[in-house]
Amino acid sequence: MSLLNRYKFSLLPILASVFMHAQSTYDAKIDALLAKMTLEEKIGQMNQYNGFYDATGPAPQGGNAALKYEHLKKGWVGSMLNVHGVGEVRKLQELVVNESRLGIPLLFGFDVIHGYKTLAPIPLAEAASWDLEAIRQSASIAATEAAAVGLNWTFAPMIDISRDARWGRVMEGAGEDPYLGAKIAIARIQGFQGNDLSAPNTIAATAKHFAAYGFAEAGKEYNTTEVGTNTLYNFVLPPFEAAVSANVSSVMNGFNLLNGVPVTASSFLQRDILKGKWNFNGFVISDWSSIGELVPHGYAKDLKEAAELGAEAGSDMDMESKAYIQHLKSLVEEGKVDEEIINEAVRRILKVKFELGLFDDPYRYCNLEREKELLYNKAHQQGVLDMAKKSIVLLKNQGKLLPLQKDQKNILVIGDLADDKNSPLGSWRLASDNDTAVSVLEGLDQYTKDYKFVQGPKYFNDDTDFLYHVKINSDDRSGMEEAIEAAKSAETIVLVVGEHGFMSGEGRSRTTIGLPGLQHELIRKIHAVNKNIILVMMNGRPLTIPWEAENLPAIIEAWQLGSQTGNAIAQVLFGDYNPSGKLPMTFPRSVGQIPIYYNHYSTARAKEEPIVFWTHYTDEKNEPLFPFGFGLSYANFAYSDVQIDAAKPENIKVSVVVTNTSDVAGEEVVQLYLNDPVSRIVRPVKELKGFEKITLGPKESKKVSFSLTHKELGYYNQDYRWVVEPGSFHLMIGSNSQEGVHASFILE
Numbered sequence: 084m085s086l087l088n089r090y091k092f093s094l095l096p097i098l099a100s101v102f103m104h105a106q107s108t109y110d111a112k113i114d115a116l117l118a119k120m121t122l123e124e125k126i127g128q129m130n131q132y133n134g135f136y137d138a139t140g141p142a143p144q145g146g147n148a149a150l151k152y153e154h155l156k157k158g159w160v161g162s163m164l165n166v167h168g169v170g171e172v173r174k175l176q177e178l179v180v181n182e183s184r185l186g187i188p189l190l191f192g193f194d195v196i197h198g199y200k201t202l203a204p205i206p207l208a209e210a211a212s213w214d215l216e217a218i219r220q221s222a223s224i225a226a227t228e229a230a231a232v233g234l235n236w237t238f239a240p241m242i243d244i245s246r247d248a249r250w251g252r253v254m255e256g257a258g259e260d261p262y263l264g265a266k267i268a269i270a271r272i273q274g275f276q277g278n279d280l281s282a283p284n285t286i287a288a289t290a291k292h293f294a295a296y297g298f299a300e301a302g303k304e305y306n307t308t309e310v311g312t313n314t315l316y317n318f319v320l321p322p323f324e325a326a327v328s329a330n331v332s333s334v335m336n337g338f339n340l341l342n343g344v345p346v347t348a349s350s351f352l353q354r355d356i357l358k359g360k361w362n363f364n365g366f367v368i369s370d371w372s373s374i375g376e377l378v379p380h381g382y383a384k385d386l387k388e389a390a391e392l393g394a395e396a397g398s399d400m401d402m403e404s405k406a407y408i409q410h411l412k413s414l415v416e417e418g419k420v421d422e423e424i425i426n427e428a429v430r431r432i433l434k435v436k437f438e439l440g441l442f443d444d445p446y447r448y449c450n451l452e453r454e455k456e457l458l459y460n461k462a463h464q465q466g467v468l469d470m471a472k473k474s475i476v477l478l479k480n481q482g483k484l485l486p487l488q489k490d491q492k493n494i495l496v497i498g499d500l501a502d503d504k505n506s507p508l509g510s511w512r513l514a515s516d517n518d519t520a521v522s523v524l525e526g527l528d529q530y531t532k533d534y535k536f537v538q539g540p541k542y543f544n545d546d547t548d549f550l551y552h553v554k555i556n557s558d559d560r561s562g563m564e565e566a567i568e569a570a571k572s573a574e575t576i577v578l579v580v581g582e583h584g585f586m587s588g589e590g591r592s593r594t595t596i597g598l599p600g601l602q603h604e605l606i607r608k609i610h611a612v613n614k615n616i617i618l619v620m621m622n623g624r625p626l627t628i629p630w631e632a633e634n635l636p637a638i639i640e641a642w643q644l645g646s647q648t649g650n651a652i653a654q655v656l657f658g659d660y661n662p663s664g665k666l667p668m669t670f671p672r673s674v675g676q677i678p679i680y681y682n683h684y685s686t687a688r689a690k691e692e693p694i695v696f697w698t699h700y701t702d703e704k705n706e707p708l709f710p711f712g713f714g715l716s717y718a719n720f721a722y723s724d725v726q727i728d729a730a731k732p733e734n735i736k737v738s739v740v741v742t743n744t745s746d747v748a749g750e751e752v753v754q755l756y757l758n759d760p761v762s763r764i765v766r767p768v769k770e771l772k773g774f775e776k777i778t779l780g781p782k783e784s785k786k787v788s789f790s791l792t793h794k795e796l797g798y799y800n801q802d803y804r805w806v807v808e809p810g811s812f813h814l815m816i817g818s819n820s821q822e823g824v825h826a827s828f829i830l831e
C-alpha cells in the first residue's frame with residue numbers, strides 16, 4: 084500500500100513533511116549527487132550493517148561477512164556500526180570510496196555512551212551533578228576520543244525519561260524529570276557535536292529512543308508502553324524537542340510498542356511530530372533490527388512489509404535488519420513505496436555526511452597520530468575525575484562522621500567492590516579495557532596507608548561481561564566471619580557495596596532492587612559489632628535500602644564513576660571535595676511504590692485520614708526513601724527572602740537568598756519548583772522549572788535569580804498545543820523536591 088493510499092484523507096498534512104526536505108547549505112550538492120544515484124545506491128545509503136570482524140583481512144570468504152563486503156563495494160551501505168579503530172575504519176572507508184561507483188563515504192556509528200577508552204561516570208551519575216558545563220565537557224572528551232579512532236557518529240545521548248528503577252537502562256539516561264532531562268540532553272549534544280561537526284574532535288550525536296521506551300511496563304526490558312497524550316507531550320517528548328532544537332544530527336527510534344504501534348513504524352511520532360511539528364532536519368536511525376522486529380511484534384506480515392511500513396513511517400536508516408536493502412527496491416518498483424520517501428531519507432543522511440566533512444576528506448577521522456595521542460590522555464583523565472567528583476551524592480551524614488580526618492587511624496575497608504577495577508567502569512563501555520578503573524583502595528592509597536582491607540564474602544562468581552548476567556554469590560559466606568572480627572576493633576568502617584557494573588544497562592531489568600547477594604546480611608552483621616559505618620554505594624539505578632538509610636550513620640551514593648572512580652571517592656571521603664550531587668531519580672523505599680516520581684499528580688484524597696479512604700498503602704509509606712533533587716553537603720544551606728516581581732506576565736522575576744551557614748565552602752544546587760493549582764489539564768503537585776548550581780564560601784550569602792516565562796509557566800494540552808493559563812501559581816525554592824521556601828504569585 085502506498086503512503087498516498089494509506090493516508091489519503093485523514094492525514095494529509097503528514098505528506099507535507101514527507102516531501103518537504105530539510106533545508107541546508109548543502110542542498111545543491113545533495114541534489115546533484117542524488118541525481119546521479121541509482122535506486123539501489125539510494126537505498127544503500129539507508130542501510131547500516133554491523134561490523135564483521137575480518138574486515139581488515141583479505142576479503143571475507145563466506146556468509147554474511149562476504150555479502151556485506153560485496154554490498155560495501157557496490158555502494159549499497161550507508162553506514163557501519165561497531166567498526167572502530169583507525170586501521171579498521173580506514174580500510175572500510177577506502178573500500179567504499181575507491182571501489183563503489185560514486186564513492187560516497189560511510190558513517191561509522193558506535194555506542195559511545197560515557198566515553199570511548201577514558202570513561203566518565205555512567206550518564207545517570209553525571210545527571211546527579213546538575214552541572215551542565217561539566218556534562219558538556221564530559222561528552223566532548225568522549226567525542227574527542229571517538230573521533231580519534233575513526234568514528235564520526237555516536238548513538239548517544241539516551242534521553243528517555245523513566246520513573247522505574249527496575250528498568251536497567253535508567254543508568255543510561257538523566258532520570259525522571261523532563262526539565263532536567265532536556266537541559267542535559269542539550270549539554271550532551273553540544274559536547275558531542277560542538278559548533279562544527281567537521282572538526283576533528285566532534286561527532287554526530289543521536290537522541291534516543293524515540294519514544295517512551297523508558298515507560299516499559301513493569302520495568303521489563305523491551306516491554307510495551309501505554310502512555311497517554313498528557314504524559315507523552317509533557318514528560319516523554321520535551322527532552323527530544325530540546326535535542327532537535329540543539330540540532331542533533333540523528334534520532335533513534337526504539338523497540339517498544341507505544342499505544343499499540345511499534346515506535347519504529349510510528350508515522351505519528353516520526354513524521355507528524357519529529358519531522359513535521361519540530362522540523363527535525365537530521366535523519367532517523369532504527370534501533371538494532373527494530374524494523375525486522377515489526378514482524379515478531381505482530382505489526383508486519385513479513386520483512387518486506389516491515390520495510391514498507393518502516394520507510395513510510397519515517398525510519399530513514401535500517402540498523403542491521405537488512406529489510407531495506409532486500410526489499411525497498413521492489414517495493415518502489417511495485418508502486419508500494421513512493422520513491423520520494425527514499426529521496427527524502429537519503430537527503431537527510433547525505434546532509435549529515437556533508438556536515439561531517441566526509442566529502443572533503445573521508446579519512447578526516449583516521450589519523451594514527453591522534454589515535455595514539457588522545458586515548459587515555461592525561462587531560463581526559465582529569466576531566467572525568469572532575470565529572471566523577473561532581474556526580475557523587477551524599478545521602479546521609481549523621482554525627483559528622485564524614486569527612487574523614489587526613490590522619491585518621493584505624494580505618495577498615497570492607498567489600499569485594501572496594502578493590503574491583505572493573506565494575507566501577509559501569510555498563511555500556513564497549514571499547515574500554517577491562518580493569519582500568521582506579522579502585523576505591525587505590526584511591527585511598529593516595530591519602531593513607533593506615534587502613535586495613537578485608538574483602539568479606541565474594542560478591543560474584545566467574546567473569547562478567549556486557550552480554551551475560553552477572554552471577555551473584557548468594558550462599559558462599561566465606562570471608563564473612565573475618566570481616567566481622569576485623570570490624571570489632573576498627574575506628575571507622577568504609578563498607579563498599581552496590582550493584583555490579585554489568586547489573587544495569589540493556590537487558591538488565593530487576594524485580595527487586597535491594598543490594599544483591601550477601602551484602603545486606605554483611606552490613607547488618609558488621610553493624611551489630613560496630614556502628615561507625617560509612618556506606619559507599621556503587622550502583623546503576625536507585626536502590627531500595629530502607630534499613631541502611633535508617634540505621635547507618637553515613638551513606639555516599641557513588642554510582643559507577645568510570646575510570647577515576649577511586650580517586651573521586653577518596654577525595655569526597657577525606658573532604659578534598661565537598662559533595663554537591665543531587666539525585667536525578669527518586670529512591671523508593673520499596674519496589675511496590677514504583678513508579679514513584681516527585682512530579683506526580685495529587686489525588687482528591689491525598690490528605691491523611693484516620694479511616695482508610697485516602698491515597699496510601701496499607702504496608703508502606705507514600706514518601707520515597709530519598710526524593711528527587713536530594714543530596715547533602717559538608718556545608719549547610721539556608722533559604723530565605725523569596726522575592727517575586729510578577730508585573731510582566733511574560734517574564735516573572737523570582738529571587739531567593741541562599742546562605743551557607745557552615746564553616747566550610749560548598750556548592751548547592753538551588754532548585755525552583757512550580758505548581759499551577761487550578762488548570763484545565765491538571766498539573767503535577769510540583770515541577771522543576773529552574774535550577775542553578777552555586778558555590779558559597781563559609782557563612783557567605785548569595786541572591787539567586789530566576790526568570791519564569793511562558794516556557795516555564797505553560798504545558799501541552801491534549802491537542803499538543805502550548806497553553807498558559809492565567810491565575811495563581813505556587814512556587815518552592817529549595818535544596819531538593821521536598822524542602823524549601825514557598826511563595827505564590829498571580830499570572831495576569
Ligand code: BGC
Nearest residue numbers: 164194238291292370371589
Ligand atoms: C540499543 C541501542 C544501541 C544499539 C546499537 C540496541 O540494542 O537499544 O541503544 O544504540 O543497540 O548498539
